[in-house]
Amino acid sequence: MNAPDTRPGLLHSAMRHPAFVIGLVLSLTFIAAALVSFAWTPFDPEKLTISAKLQSPTITNWFGTDHFGRDIFSMLMVGARVSIAVAFVAVGIGIAVGVPLGLYAAANRGSVTDEIVMRGNDLIFAFPSLLLAILITAVFGPGAVNAIIAIGIFNIPVFARLARGSALALWTREFVLAARVAGKGKARISFEHILPNLTNLLIVQGTIQFSLAVLAEAALAYVGLGAQPPLPSWGRMLADSQTLFSIAPHLALFPGLAIVLTVLGLNLLGDGLRDLFDPRLRKTRS
Amino acid sequence: MTLYLLRRLLSLSLTLVAASLVVFLVTEIIPGDPASFMMGMNADPSAVAALRNEMGLDQPFFWRYFDWVWGLLQGDFGRSYTYKVPVAELVSARVMVSLPLTIYALVLSTAIAFPAGVIAASRRNSPADIAVIGVTQLGVAIPNFWFAMLLVLAFAINLHWFSAGGFPGWDAGFFTAMKALTLPAFALALPQASILTRVMRSSLLDTLDEDFVRTARAKGLSRSQALWRHALRNALIPVLTIVGLQFSFLLAGGIIIENVFYLPGLGRLVFQAISQRDLIVVRSVIILLVFAVVAVTFLVDIAYAIADPRLRRHRR
Numbered sequence: 001m002n003a004p005d006t007r008p009g010l011l012h013s014a015m016r017h018p019a020f021v022i023g024l025v026l027s028l029t030f031i032a033a034a035l036v037s038f039a040w041t042p043f044d045p046e047k048l049t050i051s052a053k054l055q056s057p058t059i060t061n062w063f064g065t066d067h068f069g070r071d072i073f074s075m076l077m078v079g080a081r082v083s084i085a086v087a088f089v090a091v092g093i094g095i096a097v098g099v100p101l102g103l104y105a106a107a108n109r110g111s112v113t114d115e116i117v118m119r120g121n122d123l124i125f126a127f128p129s130l131l132l133a134i135l136i137t138a139v140f141g142p143g144a145v146n147a148i149i150a151i152g153i154f155n156i157p158v159f160a161r162l163a164r165g166s167a168l169a170l171w172t173r174e175f176v177l178a179a180r181v182a183g184k185g186k187a188r189i190s191f192e193h194i195l196p197n198l199t200n201l202l203i204v205q206g207t208i209q210f211s212l213a214v215l216a217e218a219a220l221a222y223v224g225l226g227a228q229p230p231l232p233s234w235g236r237m238l239a240d241s242q243t244l245f246s247i248a249p250h251l252a253l254f255p256g257l258a259i260v261l262t263v264l265g266l267n268l269l270g271d272g273l274r275d276l277f278d279p280r281l282r283k284t285r286s
Numbered sequence: 287m288t289l290y291l292l293r294r295l296l297s298l299s300l301t302l303v304a305a306s307l308v309v310f311l312v313t314e315i316i317p318g319d320p321a322s323f324m325m326g327m328n329a330d331p332s333a334v335a336a337l338r339n340e341m342g343l344d345q346p347f348f349w350r351y352f353d354w355v356w357g358l359l360q361g362d363f364g365r366s367y368t369y370k371v372p373v374a375e376l377v378s379a380r381v382m383v384s385l386p387l388t389i390y391a392l393v394l395s396t397a398i399a400f401p402a403g404v405i406a407a408s409r410r411n412s413p414a415d416i417a418v419i420g421v422t423q424l425g426v427a428i429p430n431f432w433f434a435m436l437l438v439l440a441f442a443i444n445l446h447w448f449s450a451g452g453f454p455g456w457d458a459g460f461f462t463a464m465k466a467l468t469l470p471a472f473a474l475a476l477p478q479a480s481i482l483t484r485v486m487r488s489s490l491l492d493t494l495d496e497d498f499v500r501t502a503r504a505k506g507l508s509r510s511q512a513l514w515r516h517a518l519r520n521a522l523i524p525v526l527t528i529v530g531l532q533f534s535f536l537l538a539g540g541i542i543i544e545n546v547f548y549l550p551g552l553g554r555l556v557f558q559a560i561s562q563r564d565l566i567v568v569r570s571v572i573i574l575l576v577f578a579v580v581a582v583t584f585l586v587d588i589a590y591a592i593a594d595p596r597l598r599r600h601r602r
Contacts, residue, residue, distance in 0.1 A: 119297075123304050123305060126301050126576055126579055126580055127305065130538040130542070131541075131575055134556060134568075134572070135312060135313075136312075137560075219429060223541075223545060223557060224557075238432055242546070245439065252435050255432075256428075256436070259432065260424070260428050263426075263428075267426065
């Protein structure tokens with residue numbers, strides 16, 4: 001006879017979910033690299049050592065050096081910081097603005113404000129996100145802050161739609177009715193009863209948007225509209241490698257792999273969280 | 287049906303009006319004086335004044351906006367400040383690269399995703415299904431510009447099958463031109479094909495669980511007959527939505543891919559215009575791309591109504 005299972009349910013099933021575990025490990029590696037880079041990197045990522053330029057991976061320079069002799073591994077660690085910061089704040093903007101908008105629209109369904117919020121969302125969706133980012137950086141100039149704003153704006157309608165759609169379903173539930181009978185106002189119900197029920201969905205969507213933001217930041221940096229030198233950034237490392245990668249492929253290989261593994265990790269984490277929070281969603285969503 | 291389409295048309299026109307206002311506002315108001323912004327810090331004041339006059343900046347805001355929109359409607363996008371030629375001329379040459387590239391990538395994406403999605407869904411949990419899920423998971427995580435670089439490394443630098451970049455122009459012959467667009471189109475199509483495959487697979491799996499498929503099976507159809515005759519058409523609605531959305535992603539994604547392959551398309555034009563502070567070109571290209579996206583959204587709506595008669599009545 002087996003001993004009774006005393007492990008907590010969610011953690012137990014989480015550890016048996018391969019996608020979740022792989023995603024968690026990859027995401028934590030990436031976050032750890034960023035955090036450690038504040039205290040330690042193998043080399044100074046901004047130090048130019050022209051005599052040691054374009055070296056292939058060695059024992060000392062694990063991922064080799066770039067055309068200025070900078071250590072690629074160290075640059076990737078600091079680049080992770082930029083990616084995390086940009087993606088984190090951009091998704092934060094999306095949640096902080098989008099969720100209240102969506103909740104408000106749902107609480108006042110069919111009203112003029114609801115219509116304005118939804119049409120505003122349509123408008124942002126009509127702009128391909130990259131175009132919007134390009135427009136913003138064209139006018140305000142390139143840089144990490146403007147990249148954050150550009151990616152953040154595109155995240156607003158994503159969360160507004162999600163919050164509105166799910167909140168509309170919740171508004172018909174008995175516990176909301178009970179709260180209304182108890183005399184609570186729309187705003188109080190939205191924050192005390194609706195919002196807590198959206199947390200899981202928001203965490204899952206937040207993870208997915210985080211990975212999209214990492215990709216978007218890399219794309220903007222690649223075309224020169226992201227974080228500016230000397231701050232290392234994965235996208236710009238790829239752009240810098242473009243003229244050299246026929247003679248030094250490692251220049252393009254490692255930053256690209258860093259992006260892919262990070263995004264893959266976040267996506268797997270998001271998928272895993274979704275399955276764990278709500279097994280019913282497992283099949284219907286792609 | 288007509289009412290439904292009219293409503294959609296109205297709503298999309300409103301989106302266009304709002305979009306044009308936003309683009310105009312952002313490029314006209316925020317940098318302060320666009321003329322001095324475009325000419326830089328050390329510009330000669332009389333040159334700035336001349337440009338202000340040329341851009342009509344001495345006119346009231348709404349007058350300038352209507353003037354701009356009226357011009358757009360007549361195909362007049364204004365004159366490029368750096369190239370000194372009509373923007374329409376610049377744009378029309380570039381569209382002949384960007385649009386074929388987008389369509390090529392869309393065709394590739396659909397041609398890959400369709401069979402892959404059907405195979406995965408019809409053999410659920412088989413090794414083929416698992417392989418499709420794994421590859422698409424990787425496909426959505428790869429930045430397309432990096433994939434483009436890998437393609438160049440493999441097929442241009444090592445194998446010499448394609449050139450690493452550049453575009454010979456359509457005068458060089460259809461196949462030569464298409465060959466130059468092949469690597470860029472694959473690079474663009476990969477992430478979109480991955481997304482589309484997953485949508486196709488999950489939509490088909492959902493449909494295969496529906497009652498009408500069970501009825502078809504009970505009537506004696508084999509699983510694959512039920513899939514091809516009944517499930518596929520019904521599974522196409524969400525797939526169509528994504529194909530429509532993909533057009534805008536591909537069009538915008540092309541902006542970056544064009545830079546990897548040095549293709550003389552709209553993307554290169556936008557970035558050159560940004561670095562030269564040529565706001566007239568930037569805003570014209572952007573509004574043109576937004577228009578293309580909105581137009582495609584409308585076409586998708588029409589396709590919906592054709593694919594699913596129920597939507598003609600029920601959709602708002």
